[in-house]
Amino acid sequence: MQTHFTVEQLKDPALARANAILRACVHCGLCTATCPTFQVLGDELDSPRGRIYLIKDMLEGGRDADEKTVMHLDRCLSCLSCMTTCPSGVNYMHLIDLARAHVEKTYRRPLRDRLLREALATILPSPARFRLALFAARLARPFAALVPDRRLRAMLSLVPTAKLGSGQGLCAGIYPACGTRRMRIALLPGCVQQVLAPHIDEAAVRLLQRFGVEVVIPKGAGCCGALVHHLGKTASAQPQAAAVIKALIAEKRAGGLDAVTITASGCGTVVKDYGHLFAQDPALAEQAKEVAGLAKDISEILAGLALKGAAPEPLRVAYHAACSLQHGQKLRDMPKKLLAGVGFTVVEPKNAHLCCGSAGTYALLQPEISEELKQRKVAALHAIKPDLIATGNIGCLTQIGSATNVPIVHSVELLDWATGGPKPYALRTLGGRNPVAERTA
Numbered sequence: 001m002q003t004h005f006t007v008e009q010l011k012d013p014a015l016a017r018a019n020a021i022l023r024a025c026v027h028c029g030l031c032t033a034t035c036p037t038f039q040v041l042g043d044e045l046d047s048p049r050g051r052i053y054l055i056k057d058m059l060e061g062g063r064d065a066d067e068k069t070v071m072h073l074d075r076c077l078s079c080l081s082c083m084t085t086c087p088s089g090v091n092y093m094h095l096i097d098l099a100r101a102h103v104e105k106t107y108r109r110p111l112r113d114r115l116l117r118e119a120l121a122t123i124l125p126s127p128a129r130f131r132l133a134l135f136a137a138r139l140a141r142p143f144a145a146l147v148p149d150r151r152l153r154a155m156l157s158l159v160p161t162a163k164l165g166s167g168q169g170l171c172a173g174i175y176p177a178c179g180t181r182r183m184r185i186a187l188l189p190g191c192v193q194q195v196l197a198p199h200i201d202e203a204a205v206r207l208l209q210r211f212g213v214e215v216v217i218p219k220g221a222g223c224c225g226a227l228v229h230h231l232g233k234t235a236s237a238q239p240q241a242a243a244v245i246k247a248l249i250a251e252k253r254a255g256g257l258d259a260v261t262i263t264a265s266g267c268g269t270v271v272k273d274y275g276h277l278f279a280q281d282p283a284l285a286e287q288a289k290e291v292a293g294l295a296k297d298i299s300e301i302l303a304g305l306a307l308k309g310a311a312p313e314p315l316r317v318a319y320h321a322a323c324s325l326q327h328g329q330k331l332r333d334m335p336k337k338l339l340a341g342v343g344f345t346v347v348e349p350k351n352a353h354l355c356c357g358s359a360g361t362y363a364l365l366q367p368e369i370s371e372e373l374k375q376r377k378v379a380a381l382h383a384i385k386p387d388l389i390a391t392g393n394i395g396c397l398t399q400i401g402s403a404t405n406v407p408i409v410h411s412v413e414l415l416d417w418a419t420g421g422p423k424p425y426a427l428r429t430l431g432g433r434n435p436v437a438e439r440t441a
Contacts, residue, residue: 100232125223154367269328309419311343318386
């Protein structure tokens with residue numbers, strides 16, 4: 001793509017980066033075939049190619065974001081399916097992040113939008129505030145039909161009626177390996193997941209310990225910054241990410257680290273990109289790059305441990321590939337191989353590359369599109385008649401779980417169970433149902 005940024009504009013590192021990305025695009029349009037929002041809306045401006053043109057026009061012209069541009073950029077899921085499809089290697093992830101930061105800086109949203117986005121950026125990264133909000137939302141849920149704002153109704157619809165997990169969350173500290181120590185890794189507990197599903201990280205720690213990994217939960221490592229980063233709120237995201245970087249570097253210097261792992265793939269995608277996020281920060285650039293180099297999804301760690309186990313029950317598992325894992329981190333087959341390796345029958349739905357509509361805060365801010373994508377995904381999962389669904393991201397787990405009675409669990413819970421851990425929480429709360437018996441009846 002031909003660009004016309006001025007020499008003066010290109011002195012800005014953000015615009016220089018945008019220019020390099022834009023020039024890689026060859027207008028081929030292959031990205032439109034795998035873009036979920038284009039499939040739903042059928043509007044070229046709601047495809048990656050269309051948004052690239054909007055971003056080019058906005059940045060190259062040096063103008064503030066307008067209502068039309070913001071609408072189409074807001075509709076982007078950041079699922080990154082377009083990056084998997086693109087034959088030219090266009091880094092759409094960095095481009096849409098730059099555009100969102102520009103929107104945040106130059107566009108004044110309507111008051112209700114500003115308040116809602118600010119509330120999400122304030123509440124979700126804080127487990128304490130999120131717990132309070134969740135409690136209030138459960139009280140309000142019976143009255144959801146009376147709420148005038150469709151986005152608030154969508155938020156209430158996603159609130160679980162009962163606690164998703166039985167655990168209390170992990171405390172900062174060291175969890176020693178069983179037997180001979182093979183590795184020492186840091187696990188980031190994140191923010192939303194430790195409230196909605198603390199049992200996921202508990203399963204991960206048990207599993208890692210069982211195969212000789214010492215796990216440390218670093219003190220002071222809170223939200224990784226992903227949620228507010230995707231809202232374009234760089235000023236809020238960078239301090240959160242910086243705190244994580246400093247906590248991990250301190251832990252590495254004190255006791256050594258072989259890796260940093262995350263069980264929420266959406267967070268993992270951002271942590272792996274810390275080197276880019278802090279490239280212009282002289283104080284943190286090297287440390288951010290160091291942390292990004294250590295970051296691995298939990299499936300990458302487990303793949304190197306040669307897990308041995310056997311599925312306690314002959315379950316047919318539908319694997320839902322989170323976009324942040326298959327497109328953001330390019331880890332498509334590894335989780336499936338791990339599940340199959342311990343004896344589960346693993347199947348995938350049609351159009352497995354398409355997003356379920358969760359996408360961080362997207363389900364809360366774009367409820368109509370998100371709902372359509374969710375229903376399509378659930379229908380595809382139901383069509384393969386699974387006993388349960390497995391995924392690698394808390395957002396997907398919550399989104400899909402709100403629209404199906406099929407139990408849904410994190411992949412690591414199944415691996416923990418198959419190697420000596422307890423039965424996953426979702427399978428222990430079926431009210432006496434036996435999915436295998438139901439399938440074979």
